[in-house]
Amino acid sequence: MGRLTAVPLVAVALAAPWLVALIAPGQQRYIVHVLIYTALFAALALSYDLVVGHVGSLSLAHPAFFGAGAYTAAILATRAGWPFLADVAGAVLVAGVLAAVAGVPLFRLTEHAFAVGTLGFAVVAWIVATNWVEVTRGPLCITGIPKPVTTLPAWYGVALAALGVVLVLYLGMTTFRLGRALHAVRDNEPLAAAAAINPLRYRRLAFAVGGALAGGIGALYAHYLSVFCPEEMTMALTVNLLVILFLGGVGSLRGVLVGAVLFTALPEVLRLAPTWRLVIYGALLLVIVVRSPEGLEGLFRRRAGAR
């Protein structure tokens, strides 16, 4: 993304709540809420893109780390009375360590088996969240999670700040030498090994960082809603993230951001029941992945290249 186009976009993003207040004052609460969701989902999608798009590991385990972070923050805040930043840090740490540890057996699996293994891991995580009632309160959810800020514009600021942090890390990892190494592993693993790159190390790195960031976003999400339930860490989340990635353009910053904006805006526009929403997303994902796996970013690049 060019530096010149980024600046006005960032300015608009920062000023959004006030712009909305000017344009549509009656709807301000609702629209800012959608913006907050969008920022959080964009950050989560970027963390997922590190694993799927940049190092090419089709992990289906992301909800496990999202949930681990959310529950850690929720428990630390409600049971141990930790302050906001501390419990978010704790969430990032726990999720990151979980991803690092889980990565050891999981990355011993080859491709397909890896995907299945990560899915199994996500399912086990959900089962634990639902059944370990002493800790997570199971289906009763953890409630009363304190909010560090109360006004919506302030929350928007928090969400944007989180997106900013994730963005910096994302760019740091996907450009320059580290990015080159990740992409080499993604594009041709044996050749990367011949280039003295240890593919396992880089896959585990992307997985751990992606997981840690997902945990942080989970923590913020839990604080924002004040409630966190096991339903938030099901495969539906993976499907949503996959739609964002493939709709927008996997492995591309602009693509993922566009995908996140479209994905969070659309359902609000469509106002559908969750089941129908999933039917449509599933169908959409199917069509996109078969016809145009590079998503909108791919279409855009092709048009730009043809000019």
Add this chain to the structure above:
Amino acid sequence: MLTDVLETLVHGLTLGSMYAMVAAGLALMLGVARLINFAHGEFFMLGAYAFWFGYREYELPYVVAGALAVAAMVVWGLVYQLGVIRAILARSWHVQLIATLATSIVLTNLAIIVFGTQPKEVPTKLSSTILDIGGFRLAWQRLLVLGGAVVVFWALQRFVTRTRAGRAMRAMSQNREACAVVGVDVQRVALVTFAVSAALAAVAAVLVSPLFNIFPDMGTGLTLKAFAAVVAGGFGYVNGAIAASFLIGVVEALAGSYISYAYKDAIAFLIMIAVLLWRPAGLFGRRIGI
């Protein structure tokens, strides 16, 4: 005490039979067509609903309703193959996985919309008649499941070794390029394999539905466990998947009874991960072919 253990074992074998029939179909597709089908469990789920529809709503006899359900799944399998699978057969496994995963989501949620989330029951005479041998109690339906599984696997074995289609499937699982050269219609064989794998899952559904509830999500869980069995048994090796399925079924039943009912579903994955850590190529190694 002993009767409890025996009953749990029988339950485990019942589960194992179900998992094995589902996993065998999945392994077939992997072995023959190198296809990852995440919507495989939906053959079971839709087959179960089709059976319920025929048996409960239309009050057809068991065998008729069952046969119709299997036929319906074969038809659906062909439609799915021609519509979706053909488009992704030559693509990378990422595409296959995501496309079939998407299909699974669509089917599951459509089932929720059409049938509702309330589980459906299909009690039959056999599932309510209990055989009692000195305190050891067992529903006749369970014997049917076990017997059915044996018959099905025997039939599968015969099909694969005796018929032309079956031999083509075997050949394709061993060397796809050679098959195309020799004139085997690769697309047709893939179609037949798909129909067989759909039928296997549907038969399992018809046999097992009277014992358990039918609900829209059941396909997803089965797909995962079937995959766990396929991976643990040695990717694409059908007999390995069957063996691993029985292992998972029995361990799950025992763990569910004696360790923790809530976490029993996690057993399959824990087994898979344990097997893979011990033997990364699966229990039986990388055997080629079916």
Add this chain to the structure above:
Amino acid sequence: MALLEVRGLVKRFLGIVAVNGVDLDVRRGELVSLIGPNGSGKTTLFNCVTGFLGADGGRVRFRDDDVTNAAPHRIARLGLGRTFQQVSVFGRLSARDNLIVFLQQHQEERWLARLVRTPRLRRLEKEAVARAHALLDLVGLGEKADAPAGSLSYGQRKLLAFAAALMPDPELILLDEPAAAVNPTMINQMKEHIRALHRQGKTVLLVEHNMDVVMDISQRVVVLDHGQKIAEGPPDVIRRDPAVIEAYFGR
């Protein structure tokens, strides 16, 4: 002491013994060719030596290190470069990036350091870029530096892969069929490049089917058949060896 020492290497695949107790020495500065009929185990040997396949028996030593069954990235790090029979590049990276990838790992390895673009890293990157351009010019791909490697022709990708293997200045280079599937002009180009490497004192081991190339540039030829070494010596001697002729034609 030889730079590369292979002793009794064995590799089995599903009941077939692809490599059956092969001994091979490559001394510093030599240009050795490994030949043999199809299926004789040449590429399998290559893959075992470079870590891409695990050996079922025997030992491989590179300089002072025992690299038997070592991971391929570790062996590459020790200074052993290779090309692949199926020409292998990073399709989505530019030609220049394809080359830099091969050097960056040798320059520094701590990934944490990479997150921060220190002046030292920037300097190393500039050096890598310069070297990449030099090698691209050497193989005649200077103008294609920015082109994605996937857009290059087969011959160009072959040259690119060759240049990439040279980036970290390896002591020993293994070339897997450098003259295969390319036109005669390219073949001559390749021969010249290999000879140039030899003149610079590099050690080269190549697998090749093209007998003209082999006889023309090799110092020593090793012949495999059915996974075993059947002959070894200078090109003229090998050319006339009855066992070799038998292996190629007598079946």
